[in-house]
Amino acid sequence: MVRSNPRLETRNDTLIARLLAFAVDAVLLTVGLAVLGGVTATVAPRLVGVVGLLIWPLALGYFVVFEWTSGQTPGKRLFGITVVQADGRPASLLAAILRNVLRIVDALPTAYLLGGVLIYRSDDGQRLGDVIGNTVVVKTGS
Template sequence: MTKEQIDIKTPEFVSLQFKLAGLGSRAAAMILDQVILTILNIIAIVLLLFITSSDIMLMAEPGWLFAVFIIVLFVVNWGYFFVCEFFFGGKTIGKHMVGIRVIQENGHSVTFLSAIIRNLLRIVDMLPTSYFLGIVLIFFHSKHKRLGDMAAGTIVVHERQVKRQSKSAIEKEIDRRGLSKDTLQVEEWVIRSLGEKDWKLLKTYTQKFPTLQDYRKVQLTKEIASILLSKIGLEAGTKTNQELENILLVLYLYMKEEWEYEL
């Protein structure tokens, strides 16, 4: 393993290897994000100026208006990173364009708490100016971590390019049915609300699916659907068995990206 590679043993005893994102790629992503934030800040300031120009707001205390400005700008600048990293798989727009993402040190996606911690500590990493402290830490740390990463237990890695192997039986079945993630629109936050137990249940179902006898397939499909569909806001009782099968197979495609590790 080179300095730029990291091996991770997951709680499921799966060995993963990632390429760490260094100072160059992280700086490029930050520059892109700062361009976007500059635009957002300008829009926010223009809107605030428009709102505060009303007669009622002109009567308000200058200190109160200044506080509103500070709060709004903090929410925009901090909220951008938190929302993107938590709801969009550890990637801001800049990170997505560069091809890097934030993950937990155990290889799983960034959690709600870790997203909050690593981004709140941006305030410290920015000291004394222009992310100087963060840049120094990333350069010298063995895993290219800034202070926020150390506290949150996160790392920044390059997106893995997975070499496609021959398709499994369930993948062939999904292709035969013409199913894809576009078949069922599910919000990212809904997928993230499903846990490891849900994934293991669904994975076991899909592994058995191609070889099940018809009567057993119907029974198992209804059992799994009754457990999972309510968690994504769907009613299982109003759908045919074919529809339930298709929904579960598409849900498998969504969850596979989050939970299955291809070596």
Template sequence: MNHEQMDIKTPEYVSLQFSLAGLGSRAAAFIIDQLLLMMFNILCIILVIFIMKGMSSFPFFLEENTVPFAIAIIVIFIINWGYFFAFEFFYGGRTLGKKWMGIRVIQENGHSITLLSSFIRNLMRIVDSLPAGYFLGMLMVFFHTKHKRLGDLVAGTVVVHERGTKAKKKPSGIEKEILNRGLSKEDLIIDEWALRSLGMKEWKLIRTYAGRFVQLPVAERKQLTGQIAEIMLPKIGVVATGHSDIELENLLLLLYLHLREEWEFEL
């Protein structure tokens, strides 16, 4: 399926191409999210009813007491709004619905969505949902050239398709090397804030290192590994000294896996 493309030139003069998510995929993701939230809301209401029935057995409890319902309404509001805000920031621009539909929110410059952008974007849902049924938001997405709703315009964000899994292709040299070493992302835990502090400059550096890794002679690879490790590892809170050459290589390859998921959009 062909999607409209958007080209982005980063401050580092790197050209990135993204496939814009249209009204159909965004609406489907929103419906999935709303169904999940609806189930949560129903469970909350059922829980409150059971709590109130239990409390009614106490002589000091007044049946007309609406405090549990008031608390439930506040909790439901926080969860229903916070769901989109939290997931989009902490889950790489994806809610569960977006993940299911293979789309995500990013900054217009190609970077991951920031805390402020996620807050503003989701605060504007109140306006996008006017007058009812998310009518204004859908209208904006349908007619805007980049399929932006008002929240996207104010926050400087755009919704794009994830890179697709292409037909089986021969693994690259670095992919084979990572497999042979038995490495996976879970082997290196990186603080979310540290990971988000790494930008396109760091991605280009670690990508270049990974691209040359298997071609370099051992002596040159050892020297390059030491240089890259001194630059990159402190940025994620890892001390470069005290590690063997193999350990440093593994750490940099694991960092490559983390950054590749964030930056490598192959559409």
């Protein structure tokens, strides 16, 4: 997948784009998981519980795979932002895993309140997952 050109100087100017991108990704995940659940319920009803157990790993996997392979989930691509290492290199697999596992903490106490506050207050626009993964979210383009 082609990576977009990161603009490191924009790391403090992505909060609204990040929120909108997450909303798009949440809708895509919800629809995808609902379809998976519906198909499973129709084809193999006994496996519905297994699908339920896989919701969090599948959701985290969605973010990890997209951010590791291209730096962008569909939502991030739509709003012109990308995840990179703090020095501008593409996000490594470990960085993508760390930043997304910590999504659970950033979502506290509700609706990514902690993550949003940290992005707003951080010098580099980083939530906790970004700090631990040594990543930043920046705008793309020339």
